Amino acid sequence: MTDPTLLVLSSLADGDKHGYAMMEDIQRFAGVRLGPGTLYGAITRLEERGWIRGLHVSKDDRRRPYTLTAEGRKHLEAEVAALAQITRTAARRLKTV
Amino acid sequence: MKRLTRFFARLYPASWRDRYGDEFEAVVDQANPSTRDAADVLKGAVTMRLMTGSFGKTLLICAMAGAMAAFALSFAFQPSYQSEAVISVTLPDNELEKSKGPAAANQAMFDVIETLTQRVLSRNSLTRIVLERGLYPVERTRMPLEDVVEMMRKRISVRIVGSKTSHIIPAFTVGFVYPDRNVAHDVTASLMSSFIDRNVDTPHTTPIRLQALYAASLPLKPMGFNRWWIATGGLFAGLLAGLTIAFVRRLRRQATV
Numbered sequence: 102m103t104d105p106t107l108l109v110l111s112s113l114a115d116g117d118k119h120g121y122a123m124m125e126d127i128q129r130f131a132g133v134r135l136g137p138g139t140l141y142g143a144i145t146r147l148e149e150r151g152w153i154r155g156l157h158v159s160k161d162d163r164r165r166p167y168t169l170t171a172e173g174r175k176h177l178e179a180e181v182a183a184l185a186q187i188t189r190t191a192a193r194r195l196k197t198v
Numbered sequence: 199m200k201r202l203t204r205f206f207a208r209l210y211p212a213s214w215r216d217r218y219g220d221e222f223e224a225v226v227d228q229a230n231p232s233t234r235d236a237a238d239v240l241k242g243a244v245t246m247r248l249m250t251g252s253f254g255k256t257l258l259i260c261a262m263a264g265a266m267a268a269f270a271l272s273f274a275f276q277p278s279y280q281s282e283a284v285i286s287v288t289l290p291d292n293e294l295e296k297s298k299g300p301a302a303a304n305q306a307m308f309d310v311i312e313t314l315t316q317r318v319l320s321r322n323s324l325t326r327i328v329l330e331r332g333l334y335p336v337e338r339t340r341m342p343l344e345d346v347v348e349m350m351r352k353r354i355s356v357r358i359v360g361s362k363t364s365h366i367i368p369a370f371t372v373g374f375v376y377p378d379r380n381v382a383h384d385v386t387a388s389l390m391s392s393f394i395d396r397n398v399d400t401p402h403t404t405p406i407r408l409q410a411l412y413a414a415s416l417p418l419k420p421m422g423f424n425r426w427w428i429a430t431g432g433l434f435a436g437l438l439a440g441l442t443i444a445f446v447r448r449l450r451r452q453a454t455v
Contacts, residue, residue: 120225136235137203137225138242141218145246163224 105135105143106152110169110177113153119164120144152176203231209243211250248443249450256447257440264436269429277420279379281386284359284412285393286369287311290405304368306404308358311370314400315356318392324350327385333376354389369411379417386414 112118112126120140128134135143144167147153152173158165169177203226208215210222229235248256287307317323324347328334334346355373372389376382390410397408 120221121228124225124229136238136242137207137222137229137231138235138238138240138245140225141222142242142245145214145218158221163220165221 104133105139106147107177107180108133108135109140109143109147110152110173110180113167113169114174114177117156117166117168119166121164123167147173199231199233199236200226203236203239206236206240206243209240210246214246214250249447253444256444257437260440260443261433261436264439265429265433268432268435269425271432272423272425272428275423276377277423278375278377279382279417279419280373280375280421281379281382281414281417282355282371282373282412283386283390283410283414284369284371285390286409286411288407288409290407303404307368307406310397310402310404310406311356311358313402314393314396317396317400318389319351319354319356321347323392327388331381331385333381333385375421383414383416390414 108127108131109123111130112123118126120137124135124137124140144153148155148167150172152170153167154170156166156168204223207219207222207226210219215222226235226239231239247259289303289307321344325343328338328343328346328350333350337346337349353375355371355375357371357373359369359371372386372393374382374386374389376385390413394408394410397406
């Protein structure tokens with residue numbers, strides 16, 4: 102899973118968001134500013150895989166919110182578990198040096 | 199920058215814009231894009247075209263991009279031009295009679311040429327040429343003059359024409375390679391004159407006669423440098439890249455099925 106896709110999934114894990122809201126949220130929690138091209142590249146890939154789904158757009162608002170699907174949540178959980186294992190191992194090894 | 203970013207957004211494939219175009223524009227409007235964002239959108243558009251286009255289109259785009267990039271890159275390289283002059287070498291008739299045969303006479307002439315070469319291409323002589331003609335202006339700001347002179351010496355060729363053991367009285371060529379064709383010509387002409395003049399001034403065990411046979415050439419084409427060949431190389435590299443992208447795209451599609 103590439104970094105932008107992980108960031109988008111993490112952003113949607115606590116609720117539905119449209120594109121710009123994701124950008125701001127990711128900047129807040131990860132300190133990373135995704136450009137619109139990178140963001141929508143990730144959204145396109147995630148939607149193709151069925152890990153996120155675009156919701157209905159109202160007539161007055163061009164912004165489309167996205168939601169995390171059950172499949173997407175499952176993959177995010179697996180990825181987080183793998184990263185946590187790596188982080189724990191690295192922290193333990195740094196302490197022993 | 200917003201206008202430029204919106205323009206780049208229109209470079210996304212039509213099918214993608216049908217699905218994401220409106221919301222993408224909304225994000226661009228809200229994000230107040232910087233130069234980096236504009237570049238990011240352009241990169242996204244190119245990537246999306248490559249990853250969703252047909253096989254033929256992908257190859258065509260990559261081949262054209264490769265050719266154009268290679269052609270543009272060729273202007274970053276300096277072509278080199280080689281000028282050459284030919285100097286004939288003969289023994290005066292009385293010396294030929296004195297010699298112990300043609301082979302010995304040729305050997306004596308080659309020895310004289312070697313001595314003259316060392317003098318003409320001495321550090322002092324070449325330093326004078328470099329300074330008088332203002333050669334290698336950029337290199338002289340970056341490295342010691344003696345290194346520049348050594349670099350120049352490597353670009354000078356002195357080649358004997360004819361065999362040491364044959365009965366053919368030899369000639370030899372003097373050549374110089376430089377990025378400017380006129381300078382290559384002028385320096386070669388100067389080196390040729392140096393050989394002839396120093397031969398007169400230098401006492402030899404076996405005196406020889408040097409004469410200009412062919413004057414220094416004015417090179418018309420650079421050595422081994424052809425922008426169109428470079429562009430063709432870029433085209434094939436682009437085709438290879440296109441095939442790789444098409445293969446990766448296929449793998450990704452199979453992974454999502």
